[in-house]
Amino acid sequence: MYERILYPTDGSEGAATAVDHVREMAGAFDATVHVLYVVDARHADYGLSGAFLADEGSGVRADPVPDDSGMLGEGGDAAETRAALTERGEEIVERAAAKVGDGGVATETAVATGTPHEAILEYAxxxxxxxxxMGTRGRTGIERYLLGSVTEKVVRLSDAPVVTVRADEPE
Structure with missing residues (x-):
């Protein structure tokens, strides 16, 4: 039924919560998992990925990449910043693929650049x-309205079915 499963990740704890579900579904259907990271092109020129939050317990740490000045996007070249963010994305997908592939699941990795929900849909x-x-942070109210939700946009616009896995809220 499912031969190709897409697991988009930004390296956050919210995304990491979906790993077990991805692994189980891929194992059940003998599917290949495509692990995708998107460098957010809306912010990459400024040295911000828009997705880099250091989350405890996720097993994946994604730190912003400073330029030579130690500041994000100040004193550095936009192409260099984008290259550094792409390299960081490659590290994130490799780590995520290793976690997904623990149970013998076949994986493929990719890093794309663009608006996250659009790049995910294009890749799919x-x-x-x-x-x-996909994992989701479960934002509500004004935070969801102001920040938007990549997962929500993918759910609304995807031709393929989308399974969302909500991250546990902190106590």
Missing amino acids: DANDVDLVV
Whole structure:
């Protein structure tokens, strides 16, 4: 039923909560998991990925990449910053793929650049993805309205079914 599962990740704890679900579903259907990271092009020129939060317990730490001045986007070249963010994305997908592949699941990794939800949808279409599995932080109210939700946009616009896994709220 599902041959290709897309697991978009930004290296956050919210995304990491979906790893077990991805692994179980891929194992059940003998599917290949495509692990995708998107460098947010809206912010990459300024040296901000928009997704880099150091989350305790996720097993994946994604720190912003400073330029030579030690500041994000100040004194550095936009192309260098984008290259550094892409390199960081490659590290994130490799770590996530290793976690997903622990149970013998086949994985493929990719790093894309663009608006996150658009890049995820484009990747899903281009790779004939059968299912998307994503973590979500479970924002509500004004925070969700102001920040938007990549997961919500993918759910609304994806041709493939989308499974969302909500991160536990801190006590």
